[in-house]
Amino acid sequence: MTSPLPEPIRLAVDCMGGDHGPSVTLPACRAFLDKHPGAELILVGKPEELTAAAAWPRCRIVAASEVVTMDDPVEVALRRKRDSSMRVTIQQLKADRDGNPAQAHACVSAGNTGALMAVARYVLKTLDGIDRxxxxxxxxxxxxxxxxxxxxxxxxxxxxxxxxxxxxxxxxxxxxxxxxxxxxxxxxxxxxxxxxxxxxxxxxxxxxxxxxxxxxxxxxxxxxxxxxxxxxxxxxxxxxxxxxxxxxxxxxxxxxxxxxxxxxxxxxxxxxxxxxxxxxxxxxxxxxxxHRRFNGAALLGLRGLVFKSHGSADAFAFEMALARAYDAARNRLLDRVHDRIVATLQARAGDAGDNAANSVAQAA
Amino acid sequence: MTSPLPEPIRLAVDCMGGDHGPSVTLPACRAFLDKHPGAELILVGKPEELTAAAAWPRCRIVAASEVVTMDDPVEVALRRKRDSSMRVTIQQLKADRDGNPAQAHACVSAGNTGALMAVARYVLKTLDGIDRxxxxxxxxxxxxxxxxxxxxxxxxxxxxxxxxxxxxxxxxxxxxxxxxxxxxxxxxxxxxxxxxxxxxxxxxxxxxxxxxxxxxxxxxxxxxxxxxxxxxxxxxxxxxxxxxxxxxxxxxxxxxxxxxxxxxxxxxxxxxxxxxxxxxxxxxxxxxxxHRRFNGAALLGLRGLVFKSHGSADAFAFEMALARAYDAARNRLLDRVHDRIVATLQARAGDAGDNAANSVAQAA
Missing domain, CATH: 3.40.718.10 (Isopropylmalate Dehydrogenase)
Incomplete structure (x- = not known):
């Protein structure tokens, strides 16, 4: 379990999210790619705003026609903007209906937290054993x-x-x-x-x-x-x-x-x-x-690795969030969460068994 | 209601409380007295440790034989140490059984918060309309x-x-x-x-x-x-x-x-x-x-003005807590709390009345 994931590690990036959109996310992606030769990026957003990245190596663009704004209520993100860059980014973590494997190992968005959590939860679902x-x-x-x-x-x-x-x-x-x-x-x-x-x-x-x-x-x-x-x-x-x-x-x-x-x-x-x-x-x-050095919060407990950048992040901060997502994917965070949850549940089931055994012993 | 209380304003001081006891509280009291000519102090503690203050003006010593330590559980402060400097200090805020008025307008202690709150609540009781x-x-x-x-x-x-x-x-x-x-x-x-x-x-x-x-x-x-x-x-x-x-x-x-x-x-x-x-x-x-400048937390909702100094306060910080208690007493904090609570309760009773009236109107 603890051997790192083989490269390339692929991250999906919501390029439209946050206060500044592509003017921050694209320079951050470029700097990140230069420092992580084993990484590949899927840049999600309006193609006309991502042309600067068209010829970058280890990088491809996936189109999304809508953007969840920082003020959009959860309902709008969830029900109305079904082709948002946020949602399409998260979908890269999921195998498709034809059984093709997920496109990315982790994703990053600087979009609004409430919407990101709701969409991620809706698209990915929670891991077994995790309520929230x-x-x-x-x-x-x-x-x-x-x-x-x-x-x-x-x-x-x-x-x-x-x-x-x-x-x-x-x-x-x-x-x-x-x-x-x-x-x-x-x-x-x-x-x-x-x-x-x-x-x-x-x-x-x-x-x-x-x-x-x-x-x-x-x-x-x-x-x-x-x-x-x-x-x-x-x-x-x-x-x-x-x-x-x-x-x-x-x-x-x-x-x-x-x-x-x-x-x-x-x-x-x-x-x-x-x-x-x-x-x-x-x-x-x-x-x-x-605080820019510590940017990149993890949304834990989902069937996919979603990282949230601060909405006001600059390119340096957003790059830190990308690096954090990369490290998490490379070190198999999803497997680790899964394994630890299973171990805890089994230990608790064992406890319950012991208690039952004790009860039987006491009754006898 | 808003005219200040006439001088002298009397404060009771738990001289034994806090991490340092009289070595901090006495110099603080001295400095406070010098700056507040309209103030009088009741110094509570072991008389042998308060001899330095014996000849101070506007000041008298009240003996208490025990000390609540910073680690004492609430039960000890409440049930065992009935002659603690903390408890005797708080008792100065209460009229005695013979109907003599309270000795002090407010009190200050650097003793442990849990014990201070419990003893204050036990000795003074809460104001009408205040649950906690x-x-x-x-x-x-x-x-x-x-x-x-x-x-x-x-x-x-x-x-x-x-x-x-x-x-x-x-x-x-x-x-x-x-x-x-x-x-x-x-x-x-x-x-x-x-x-x-x-x-x-x-x-x-x-x-x-x-x-x-x-x-x-x-x-x-x-x-x-x-x-x-x-x-x-x-x-x-x-x-x-x-x-x-x-x-x-x-x-x-x-x-x-x-x-x-x-x-x-x-x-x-x-x-x-x-x-x-x-x-x-x-x-x-x-x-x-x-933070020493902001020392002196108010315990609100009791039938008496109790102020809590940080346990680790130095003389400067403890003096600030005394000054804060003095200001509160001088500006009739207790009356203000009482009046505002009464006004709020009356307004709510009025609401309830209106609701009742509305219900009747609707039923008719």
């Missing part, structure tokens, strides 16, 4: 590595069972993309003694503990919000509402801090001179917290 | 002002009704302490089209909208995590689980960014030289994001 797909992304941490967090907003009101599935899928993702075979999993909780978490969180902790003992999950225990940036665990699982607030709050705080630094350095001639002298340091700092 | 007290604090925002957020962890699994009560209490707090008479309230939600919030959030939005139309609430609508730091609304209300994750995540991110800046500036001789030159700018920046 989840959105996972990496956040930089103080140990100079990454913390993978899920769910980031695909699901609200998650049950304990869902949180267990997120933990299993997150483990598969980190083993595939970060190369950590037994990544540690933290359950996001709050720390006050009197009020340690909701009933759901308590049940989830129990499920995760059992799965850790029986299967392949490396469950660390409860973590708090600051542990994400401390890097206490490789993975943090949480309800999508909580994860989305966490992500947006972090973006807001980082933006505010950036604005404050800029303001302070441009206050007067003296501070501006200091800014010039401190420039290399400020640049190095900016690079470390540059 | 909440914890509120301010976060700096990009507009150079503050966003007040509640609940920060006193309650998990909040109902829509609880969120409405938080909005009313938060409005009272901001009107008292920040001097904004009709502060705007945002309901923390997530932005994805397909999945806009849980059922509870949808119901809460409806309640807040109705209260906004009928009563004194200035309801803005839904906000997202980044709006806290943008300063989109004066107040953001959320479930305590979400609020606590948001707060801890922010602390973690700020710490990481601070560490990164420090690392980059101390990388080599050149960057160290740049740090010296940029020092005034870095200091100005640090001051703006210095």
């Amino acid at each position: 797909p989840a959105i996972a992304t990496v956040m930089p941490n103080q140990r100079g590595r990454f913390t993978t967090v899920l769910d980031l907003g695909a699901n609200v009101d998650c049950t304990a069972e869902h949180l267990l599935q997120f933990a299993v899928m997150g483990s598969a993702l980190v083993s595939a993309v970060e190369g950590v075979e037994e990544p540690s999993v933290g359950l996001l909780n709050i720390g006050e003694e009197a009020i340690k978490g909701s009933e759901t969180i308590k049940q989830a902790a129990e499920l995760l503990r059992t799965a850790g003992a029986a299967g392949r999950l490396n469950f660390f225990g409860n973590v708090e919000g600051n542990d994400i940036y401390k890097g206490t665990t490789d993975i943090v699982v949480c309800d999508g509402f909580v994860g989305n607030v966490m992500l947006k709050t972090s973006e807001g705080l980082a933006t505010m801090i950036g604005a404050f630094i800029k303001e302070e350095f441009s206050r007067n001639l003296l501070t501006k001179a200091a800014a010039v002298l401190a420039m290399p340091v400020l640049k190095a700092f900016k690079h470390r917290v540059d | 007290p909440a914890i509120a604090t301010v976060m700096p925002n990009q507009r150079g002002r503050f966003t007040t957020v509640l609940d920060l962890g006193a309650n998990v699994d909040c109902t829509a009704e609880h969120l409405l009560q938080f909005a009313v209490m938060g409005s009272a707090l901001v009107s008292a302490v920040e001097g904004v008479e009709e502060p705007s309230v945002g309901l923390l939600n997530i932005g994805e089209e397909a999945i806009k919030g849980s059922e509870t959030i949808k119901q809460a939005a409806e309640l807040l909208r109705t209260a906004g139309a009928a009563g004194r609430l200035n309801f803005f609508g839904n906000v997202e995590g980044n709006d806290i730091y943008k300063g989109t609304t004066d107040i953001v209300v959320c479930d305590g689980f979400v609020g606590n994750v948001m707060l801890k995540t922010s602390e973690g991110l700020a710490t990481m960014i601070g560490a990164f800046i420090k690392e980059e500036f101390s990388r080599n001789l050149l960057t160290k030289a740049a740090a010296v030159l940029a020092m005034p700018v870095l200091k100005a920046f640090k001051h703006r994001v210095d």
Whole structure:
């Protein structure tokens, strides 16, 4: 399972998605192709807007006549725009009705998240054993590595069972993309003694503990919000509402801090001179917290590898999302998710069997 | 209602609470007294550790023989340590059995949050119309002002009704302490089209909208995590689980960014030289994001004004918490919460009456 997929790895790219469309996605694709000689791209979109790529090597264009806008409601993406670049891109991950194999190993879109999740779910369906797909992304941490967090907003009101599935899928993702075979999993909780978490969180902790003992999950225990940036665990699982607030709050705080630094350095001639002298340091700092480097969230739990780029991504950021999808496909993320889910389900079936056996023993 | 309370304003201070006890709380009290000639302090703790304050003006010592530690479970604080400095401090807010009035207008403790909330709730009880007290604090925002957020962890699994009560209490707090008479309230939600919030959030939005139309609430609508730091609304209300994750995540991110800046500036001789030159700018920046300035969370919804200092607060931070409690008492926060809750309840009773009237009209 762990030997990489043989090249070429093929990615389908929604070239029309995001705030900027082909003006960003095409340069990103070009840069990506140059750096990944074992990759091939399927560029999906309006052919007249993709002419620049017509003669590129390892690349072909697939026409789609419509575009899902960033404001389009899910219903429009799902029912009206049936020939959207988003949908056609996702269809490249599916075998066709005549039994021809899927055209691409993974796909990337910068289109709106709600629509992307809905269309992907409709076209691809979820894996056996997965109730709800989840959105996972990496956040930089103080140990100079990454913390993978899920769910980031695909699901609200998650049950304990869902949180267990997120933990299993997150483990598969980190083993595939970060190369950590037994990544540690933290359950996001709050720390006050009197009020340690909701009933759901308590049940989830129990499920995760059992799965850790029986299967392949490396469950660390409860973590708090600051542990994400401390890097206490490789993975943090949480309800999508909580994860989305966490992500947006972090973006807001980082933006505010950036604005404050800029303001302070441009206050007067003296501070501006200091800014010039401190420039290399400020640049190095900016690079470390540059969210563009972490672009590319995985939609996990589907029968196909779908990656979501930030809608406002520039060419550099979009290229990072392509690279992330490529790594995931190459390291067989889909098989890993499948295998881990199966192992967890079997371990749980075994538990149930044991319990049944115990009950029988007690009754006898 | 809006004329300030006549001086002297008396605060009770748990001098033993927090990570550092009297070595931090006493210097903070001294500095506070010097800056607030209209204030009096009741210093609660082990008399032998408070001798330094024995001769201070506008100040008296009340003995308490026990201390609730930062690790003490709620049960210990509540049932075993009945003569703790925390409990005796809170008791200063209550009229005694002989009908003598309360000794203090507000109190401050840096003791552990779970214990403080439980003891305060037990000793003081909640206000009529409040199901659950909440914890509120301010976060700096990009507009150079503050966003007040509640609940920060006193309650998990909040109902829509609880969120409405938080909005009313938060409005009272901001009107008292920040001097904004009709502060705007945002309901923390997530932005994805397909999945806009849980059922509870949808119901809460409806309640807040109705209260906004009928009563004194200035309801803005839904906000997202980044709006806290943008300063989109004066107040953001959320479930305590979400609020606590948001707060801890922010602390973690700020710490990481601070560490990164420090690392980059101390990388080599050149960057160290740049740090010296940029020092005034870095200091100005640090001051703006210095969380010590925002220390002092309000426990709202109780029959008494209880403020919670960060456990690790230094003397400067603890003094800020004292100042915040003083402002709240001086501006009659308790009356404001009471009046707003009554107004909201009356407006809702009116609604119910209207509905009844409508039903009768329809039936006729």
